Amino acid sequence: MPDEAGRTHDLIIIGAGPVGMTIANLVAPSGIRVLLLEALPALIDYPRGVGMDDECLRSFQAAGLAERVVPHTTPHQWMEFRTAKGRTFASIRPMTEAFGWPRRNAFIQPLVDRVLLDGLSRFDNVEVRFGHEVLRFTDDGDGVDVVARGPDGTEAAFRTAWLVGADGGRSPTRKALGIDFDGITDATHWLVVDIANDPLGAPSAVLHCDPARPYVSIGLPHGIRRLEFMVMPGETEAELSGPAGLHRILGRVLPDPAAARVIRSRVYTHNARLAARFRSGRVLLAGDAAHLMPVWQGQGYNTGIRDATNLAWKLVAVLKGGCGPALLDSYEAERRDHAAAMINLSTTVGRIFAPRSRVLAALRDLGFGILRRIPPARDYVLQMRFKPMPRYRDGAAVAGSHPAVGRMFIQPRVQLAAGSQIRLDDAIGPRFAILAWAADPSAYMDDTARGIWRRLDGPILVVRSEVELGTAEAAVGPDATLVGDPSMALKQWFADAGQGVVILRPDRFVAAACAPQEISATLAALARALHLEG
Structure with missing residues (x-):
């Protein structure tokens, strides 16, 4: 072409x-x-x-x-929601690194x-x-x-x-x-300002839920402060973006707005649209x-x-x-x-952060105040469990083979035979992979399954306790590689899953799960799901 x-x-x-x-x-x-x-x-x-x-x-x-x-991120970024009087009514502080990285990062x-x-x-x-x-x-x-x-x-x-x-x-x-491209365009606008040499020095992201003028204050890497203010009726972008307008609105937050080292500013409209x-x-x-x-x-x-x-x-x-x-x-x-x-x-x-009336804001503050006293509800917010995780029920996977299929797989560190520890994805590379607990599934592959796996061109990793590595009895077949599980995260995953083998896609979503002896039939089903030709 x-x-x-x-x-x-x-x-x-x-x-x-x-x-x-x-x-x-x-x-x-x-x-x-x-x-x-x-x-x-x-x-x-x-x-x-x-x-x-x-x-x-x-x-x-x-x-x-x-x-x-x-280097251009700040890991474990916390987020707080505060009332007009400055009281925190909700916090988001997830500390998990189940996928190999912090859940929230500023950048x-x-x-x-x-x-x-x-x-x-x-x-x-x-x-x-x-x-x-x-x-x-x-x-x-x-x-x-x-x-x-x-x-x-x-x-x-x-x-x-x-x-x-x-x-x-x-x-x-x-x-x-x-x-x-259906959806809505919010009638409100927001002024976004980035400032060098952070004049506030607070590490968290704070959403100030003041109906008079909601605003957001975010500590970013390299000492940058992000401020976002709701544009009120009658205000224009030209007015707010000029020196006088910027000084006026920054004065709500900064003790000396004229000294702020503004890097860039822009007015945005929020949209909610889907093709x-x-x-x-x-x-x-x-x-x-x-x-x-x-x-x-x-x-x-x-x-x-x-x-x-x-x-x-x-x-x-x-x-x-x-x-x-x-x-x-x-x-x-x-x-x-x-x-x-x-x-x-x-x-x-957004509706929680910027309600249209003070009555709704008061009801919000009361409701979240009650939830903060209920540990399961508080932890649900703190650990960000409300975030919808991708779950692919229809697509490039063996549907119905296991509840884990279509979900993102965890990424703990694994131990190599030489003794070094690396993230799981680095041990696999950006490609398909078979990951198995204890048993080498390649021993159960028929010729058709081996042909399919050669075409998918991925590694086979057998996971065992790291204390087994290096012993003669720990040997696996020539098509597989043995890795250790120092954190026991993989042991926990396979124990909970109740299956000994998973096939991972290059994007690290589970494409299939099975017992070692089911590997040939599972690879055949996966080949059909991937529309593998020939």
Whole structure:
């Protein structure tokens, strides 16, 4: 599929935001030829996302970029909700690292975006073109023809096997496809201000639920303070963004607003919208192009990265792994419902934070005051158990084989035979994997199952107590690798699950679970679910 320079592309991504760049970073190691087209001349630098969850960091780990991202985060970010009088009526302080990373993290998006962009320089098969606006595209069933206008006004034609629109909430890609984007746009607006050399010095994220003017105060990495204020009726963006307006509104929080070192400011409108479809032929939508949600749980950014992680391995499987295009239908089947759940959560939290009347605010404060006295209810909020976790009931998995199927697998550290301890995903790599407790399931594979597993090209890890490592009796077959379980987290998981083998997808969701002797039948079922051809 040649472009204007005679090269070919397997994948074109429209939009060099975090979602588009994450997809590119995840698919690039497979050798897929990627072209990233961005209409803007450079990365966006205005204030955007500030909350990153453990699932997101796990995705960056898969892309080999987590260690570069972490310096721009603050782990274990706490969140407090306070009344107009300053009393805390709810706290969120999750301390779990079940997926290998802290559940909540503050971060600086422009700096993380730069890590994602720099990460693409590792790959000769990825090209990024800024200042290239996509004018039109045509899907003929065998590929997609794309026409873009470059910085000098010249039009360039490209052809690709698959096209992903990761081009934001106003997505021209979605509009060109005629896909509905149903939902609501909040009538209120919010002024967002980032300030250097934090003038408050408080580490938590605090939502001040004052009906007179709700505002948010968030401590960010590198000594940056994020403040967000509700814009009241009659106020304009021009008024609030000028020096006098900024000083006036910052004066509600800072003792000396004139001395604040403002980095950037912007007025936002909150939206809650969901695309009717995430796929149309050979064109797919991801991130804000597919869904928009209010900021209250910081899940817009994270939901987009989940899209990228889910979609990336499936594109690789179709382009390089021998899976049929029908596998990509599972992207919408798996991601759309969860995006809707996150929209509902963010909308609900927004209503709690900024009720329309003082009466509702008083009732809220009373209700949460009662809940704080009930330990199970208090812990439900503190540990963030209200967050809807992805559960893929229909899609690229062996449905009904076990309750764990379609859920994200844990990520403890495992011990290698040489004695070092690493995170589980680093022991596996960004690919399929069979993980088994004690027994080597490869001993029960028939020839057909072995052929399927060779095509999926994943490792087989046998988990035992670390005290067994290094003994002659601990040996496993030539197709398997033995690892230890120093934290006993895997022992606990397999004991609770009641099954000795799980097959993990590249995005670390459980694709199937079975007993060791059922591995051949389970792999055959998985091959059908993945539309593995031939």
